[in-house]
Amino acid sequence: MITFCLLCDQAMEDGYLCLGCTKATRVRLECLPDLYDGLAAFLAPAGGSAQMRGSRPVHAPMPVSEDVLDLRGPGGLVGAAERWVGIIREQRGMPEPEPTGSVEGRLKGAAAELLGHLPWIAVSWPDAGMFAADIQEVTASVVSIVAPPAPVDRGIRMGHCPAQFEDGVICGAVLRLYAGAKVVTCEWCSTSYPPAMWSGLKVLMDKDAAVA
Ligand SMILES: [Zn+2]
Ligand SMILES: [Zn+2]
Known part of the structure; x- marks a missing residue:
């Protein structure tokens, strides 16, 4: 049965x-x-x-x-x-x-x-x-x-990835800085941006934004 x-x-x-x-x-x-x-x-x-x-x-x-x-x-x-x-x-x-x-x-x-x-x-x-x-x-x-469930770390939104592909196209994926992370890595094109580059990153992003 x-x-x-x-x-x-x-x-x-x-x-x-x-x-x-x-x-x-x-x-x-x-x-x-x-x-x-x-x-x-x-x-x-x-x-x-x-x-x-x-x-x-x-x-x-x-x-x-x-x-x-x-x-x-x-x-x-x-x-x-x-x-x-x-x-x-x-x-x-x-x-x-x-x-x-x-x-x-x-x-x-x-x-x-x-x-x-x-x-x-x-x-x-x-x-x-x-x-x-x-x-x-x-x-x-x-x-x-x-033991409440851990909140999902959505990271801090840094802006759009300024990496340029060989054909001249800008990646543009959203970059996020996660808690404790030392490097911002683009989840789309895998380009890494260590802290030393962050100010430069901002300049690049602003430039891309101005162009777009
Ligand atoms: Zn059962
Ligand atoms: Zn990217």
């Missing part, structure tokens, strides 16, 4: 989560306590805005401390993990959990228990898709704070 993974829709022999999604869910569960710890660094409210602007790209918004508080609070990571523990225990006819102690300890305990249930979840639980999607979402929301 062919069935489909409830998380990624991939066809498979049987069960509710494919091997890849089961493994990904396992990694996410294993990471939960570390993600919780990682969030601690983002608890402090953003300092002086000028300083923040210098140390972070302006277009990567500073995470709001409230989001961090929510994720680390009783309704956040630990709430999600314990809610699933409760649901799964009920499904499997086990006694209700009675979590005690610190949020950190409870999260570790709940994550470890969910890891223990994972083989059953993947193979035998029709709600596995909802579970896996929720775990995916909650970890993604933490990762977006602790």
Whole structure:
């Protein structure tokens, strides 16, 4: 019988989560306590805005401390993990959990228990898709704070490449200076312009612009 993974829709022999999604869910569960710890660094409210602007790209918004508080609070990571523990225990006819102690300890305990249930979840639980999607979402929301995607370096626009081909045609491709780069290289004709040439480059560009 062919069935489909409830998380990624991939066809498979049987069960509710494919091997890849089961493994990904396992990694996410294993990471939960570390993600919780990682969030601690983002608890402090953003300092002086000028300083923040210098140390972070302006277009990567500073995470709001409230989001961090929510994720680390009783309704956040630990709430999600314990809610699933409760649901799964009920499904499997086990006694209700009675979590005690610190949020950190409870999260570790709940994550470890969910890891223990994972083989059953993947193979035998029709709600596995909802579970896996929720775990995916909650970890993604933490990762977006602790490790936001690096902004793409679009470089500083220097002007148009003044290199002249043998037939007299000017290259004219847009030249960009990328962060940390020592040389401006034309992506079209591969002509390189080291810093010593930049002032001369500007003169050439202005000349080309005047001609055009
Ligand atoms: Zn899958
Ligand atoms: Zn060029």
